[in-house]
Each structure stands twice: as C-alpha cells, then as structure tokens.
Amino acid sequence: MSEPKKAAVLVSGGLDSMLAVRVLQEQGIHVEGINFYTGFCVEGHTHAIRKKDQKKDKRNNALWVAEQLGIKLHMVDIVEEYKDVLLNPKHGYGANMNPCLDCKIFMVKKALEWMHKHQFDFIATGEVVGQRPMSQRKDTMPVVSGESGADDLLVRPLCAKNLPPTLPEREGWLDREALYDFSGRTRKPQMALAKQFGFEDYATPAGGCCFLTDESYSIKLVDLWDARGSREYEMDDIMLLKVGRHIRPRKNFKMIISREEGENHFLQGYRNQYTSMRTTDFPGPLVLIDGEASDEDLMLAGQITARFGKGKSAPEVTVEIRGRDGESREITVKPISPADIEKSWYI
Numbered sequence: 001m002s003e004p005k006k007a008a009v010l011v012s013g014g015l016d017s018m019l020a021v022r023v024l025q026e027q028g029i030h031v032e033g034i035n036f037y038t039g040f041c042v043e044g045h046t047h048a049i050r051k052k053d054q055k056k057d058k059r060n061n062a063l064w065v066a067e068q069l070g071i072k073l074h075m076v077d078i079v080e081e082y083k084d085v086l087l088n089p090k091h092g093y094g095a096n097m098n099p100c101l102d103c104k105i106f107m108v109k110k111a112l113e114w115m116h117k118h119q120f121d122f123i124a125t126g127e128v129v130g131q132r133p134m135s136q137r138k139d140t141m142p143v144v145s146g147e148s149g150a151d152d153l154l155v156r157p158l159c160a161k162n163l164p165p166t167l168p169e170r171e172g173w174l175d176r177e178a179l180y181d182f183s184g185r186t187r188k189p190q191m192a193l194a195k196q197f198g199f200e201d202y203a204t205p206a207g208g209c210c211f212l213t214d215e216s217y218s219i220k221l222v223d224l225w226d227a228r229g230s231r232e233y234e235m236d237d238i239m240l241l242k243v244g245r246h247i248r249p250r251k252n253f254k255m256i257i258s259r260e261e262g263e264n265h266f267l268q269g270y271r272n273q274y275t276s277m278r279t280t281d282f283p284g285p286l287v288l289i290d291g292e293a294s295d296e297d298l299m300l301a302g303q304i305t306a307r308f309g310k311g312k313s314a315p316e317v318t319v320e321i322r323g324r325d326g327e328s329r330e331i332t333v334k335p336i337s338p339a340d341i342e343k344s345w346y347i
Contacts, residue, residue: 005173006030006120007155008111011073012209013061015190015202016126016158021069022197023157024124027174033073034114035062036107038082039238040211061203068199078110079235086212087231091134091143096218098210100134101143108148115153122168124155128190129162129183138162158182158190211242220246223347227254227291240270240288245308246347249300253291254347257308272324277305280330281318284309299333306335 007024011017011033021031066073085106089099104127111123127136135144141163145154152167155174160166161181169176182189194202211217220241225231227248243266245257256274258264264286267276275289275298287305289298298321306317312335322328 004028004030005122005168006032007122007124007168008115008118008120009033009124010107010111010126011035011062011065012126013063013065013203014126014209015187015194015199016128016131018065018069018126018199018202019190019193019197020124020126020157021065021071022199023179024155024174025069027178029174031069031071032120033062033066033069033071034111035073035075036078036110037075038103038210039079039235041209065202074114076110076114078106081110082106083233094134094213096213096215097221098134098212098218100132100213101140103210104135104144105147108144108150108154112148112150112153121173122153122155122166123150124157126158127156129156129159131183131185211238217241220347223248223254227251236270236273240290243267244288247304247341247345248347249304249342249345250293250297253289253293253297253301255301255304256288256290257305258285258287271322272326275324276322277301277319278322279306279309279311279317280320282306282309282311282314284311299331300336302331302333303336304341306333307338307341309335311335 007029009017009021009024009031011021012035021033024031063073085099085102086097089102091099091101094100108123108125115123127141129136129138129141134140145151148154155166155168156163158180159182160169160176160179162183165176168174224233224237224241240256243256243263245259246254247257248254256267258267267286267288270288275293277287277289278284284305285308287301289301293301302319302321305319306312309317311317315334316332317335318330318332320328320330
C-alpha cells in the first residue's frame, strides 16, 4: 500500500480549521497543524490576567484542537518577520490596523516553506468564500494562492466546490465530491458539520482571533507610534496595549492604569522598565508611566492615579513614585476631579 498523502493545515484554534482537518482525515490524509504566533493573537491572554475572568477558559484553542483531532501541532514564532507585514501591507488595512490579506498571504507562504522542508504534499486552510470581507472574497482567494506561491497546492476543504480544482483533487489524492461548498458569513453549515462529526466543544464561531481587528487596540497602537515618532514596536509594547486603562494627559507621556488586582500583578513585572506610581494610604491601581515626564507631569499623573484609587474622595492622597532605577519618593496630591479629566486623554 502507498503511503498516505500528507497535508500541513493552518490551525488557528477556531471551528473552521478544526473542520478542515477532520474533512482531510476522513479522506485518509495524514495531517499536521501549523499555528503561527504573531504576538497579536487573542487566545485568552487578558482572561488569564484579570481576576474577574479567572473562571473563564484559559486553554490555548490551537493546542486543544490538535489534541481533540489527534494531530501534531507545530507552533511557529513569526513575531519579528510579521513586523514588515503589519508596517508595510501591500494590500492595505481592514477597518482597523488589520492587514488581513497580506497576513493570509504571508502565513500561507510560511506554511508552504514548512511543507517543502518537511516533505509534505500540500497545505490547507479552513477558509470559506465570502466569510471575511478582506481575505476571503472570491476575488482575493486567488491572490492568496498566487502571491504566496502555493498556487494549486493550497486546498480549502470547506469551500473547495466553489473554487477551481486543486492539484490534490486533480491527482486523486482528494475526492472533490467529499469536500464542501460553504459560502458567506453564516456559520450554520459549519456548526451542522461539527455536530455530524460529534464536535460539541469548540471556540465560538466568528469570535475573532487577532487584536489588530479591534478598534480600541488599533487606536492604542497608532497612538504608540505617534508618540514615539516611529512605526516600530517590541513584544512588551504589544502585550501592554492589551492591558489596563490607557490615558495620555500630555503628548510626552502616557499612563497605563491597572483596572483590577490581576492587572496589578501583571504590571508589576514591568516596574523595572517604567517609572511607576501607586497610592500608599489607600488601595489603588499600579500605574506605569510610558514616556519622559517632568516633575510637573508627575504631579498631574499622581492626581490621576489618586482619582482611580479608593482615596478618590479624600482631600489628600500620598502617591509613591518609583523610578526605573528602583529609587522611590512620595508626593501628596489632591485627587483630580472627574470634570478635569478630559475625554481626549483616554486612548
């Protein structure tokens, strides 16, 4: 008997890629998954930090899906390589800072490289025609196949019947009639197929998996670039954009204010990289100061810090300022009134 054909499938952890794997497995294909980490993946990051979310699911859905399907998952860090995709997208951005078409092209290209290196036969994704406005239109799907270099080695099992036959179909590795013709944004066909396969637990369909599609996060990212005068970022930058309340009282500095105990603990890990503030005579948030703040700026920041603590109604509050060198000093401030906090300060 001949060896089974081997497919590398992009596994995000969502329902679509889960189904794509199973459809291929049903045809006797040996499947292994690839999950690319850009740094902007949602995957329950804030749920793991916030105390109020401690009962929510903390699992990595891509790993969980691989376990349920009995496949090996290769997790590939592309944080540095992905920067050029985000900063210089040939096909532009979506509604926010999401370079979805360029992102998909890049990931398929990386999967193709992996396929050749590991001697697999083709690659597959859980894409569905018409599901995403930027990267999954009928006119952009050929762009992904062509510009990635994958061409007809890229199979989309869930919507294959809506597209020209690929090489695996023409060669008889796959039975085209056993593939699907899903289209549009509705997830009802996928959910029905999941039921047919016996999948009862899976990530919420259309739940999103990238912070760059989030308007609030995108605004914070652009603000970061504007403040630094450079469209660059490091891993710590993009992690901190996911956490806390971000306020910019002056152009030269921003405050990252924890909203609860879990975020307080998380921000503790950054106290040696930023000037930080906390109230000492009342419970309150830990605050990081991003930028260069003068003594006058720090007084204003202290008033804002006091406002978000339990001493917000007190006539005076003591605030500890800790520098990046570990040296601390205290100032006494009057908590700023809500009327004096300008809406434009909130990022």
